[in-house]
Amino acid sequence: MSYPVTRPRRLRRNRLLRDLVGEASLDVKDLICPIFIDEAASGRRPVESMPGVERIPLSMVEEEVDAVEALGIPAVLLFGIPARKDETGCCAYQEGNVIESAIKKIKARRRNLLVITDVCLCEYTTHGHCGPIKGDTVDNDATLDIIAKVAVNYARAGADIVAPSGMMDGMVHAIRSKLDFNGLKDTAIMSYAAKYASAMYGPFRDAAGSGYTGFDRSSYQMDSRNSDEAMREVALDIEEGADIIMVKPALSYLDVVYRVKREFGVPVAAYSVSGEYAMVKAAASRGWLDEKKVALEMLLSMKRAGADMIITYFAKDIAQTL
Secondary structure (H helix, E strand, O other): OOOOOHHHHHHHHHHHHHHHHHHOOHHHHHHEEEEEOOOOOOOOEEEEOOOOOOOEEEEHHHHHHHHHHOOOOOOOEEEEEOOOOOOOHHHOOOOOOHHHHHHHHHHHOOOOOOOEEEEOOOOOOOOOOOOOEEEEOOOOOHHHHHHHHHHHHHHOOEEEEOOOOOOOOHHHHHHHHHHOOOOOOOEEEEEEEEOOOHHHHHHHHHHEEEEEEEOOOOOOOOOOOOHHHHHHHHHHHHOOOOHHHHHEHHHHHHHHHHHHHOOOOOOOOEEEOOOHHHHHHHHHOOOOOOHHHHHHHHHHHHHHHHHEEEEEHHHHHHHHHH
């Protein structure tokens, strides 16, 4: 029936009613907190383009994860900035590398916390691309062997989940095969299955020291015009053994998050990227919007679209609010 019998506003009249009928919810248990670990740092190094985010030295990793755990956040995503880089990124799996060392520090004490490790080479190569260069792009198959070794290194150190992010064809199969061969069958894979060649990653490159040279990443990351292609990428990664599917960036690709959840019904992670964070921080610093309310609204939109978990630089702030 229509107005005046049907009045949707009845259920918006107060907070208790709104909470009672709320469709999507955001909980601290949905959050994953990224951490940047700088092997060469002796103290915390603020990231200028991401206010509130810091590179931390290895010596402060335990302190940082203690703070994350105390807020009830269930997982961290580790990114390493090595003291030394090379042309192929092989330093990412060499014994005692920055992430291996960080994992061991975190796992040395029993914590109620999952450790997820980004598996990519852009932070470890001198040219900033996600694998060895061949012509004017990344050599896909040569990269697979390297990232599989990286994943095994991190899993042996104690990582609960490894997260390949380079958008190489066959990356999940290469990693799953190598993990299983080495008796690491319980290590889960969170695949950056639909990672777009976005302009929203700029501040991250400052934080991770992964700015690239020579050519951009559009020859291996996805074209922002395409969503059917994302479904093909997701299907391939699931077939190859991915346990969790990620869509990155989140805010501009909520339609892709929705389609992945609807069409595949798998656990879905949305990565709320550095550009999203930086824009909110910049506008809030000018008094143009309410940072807390906008951040909550953004993250709720990701849950509403179908994300089961959200990687966000707002994790600690939002955890305190929730």
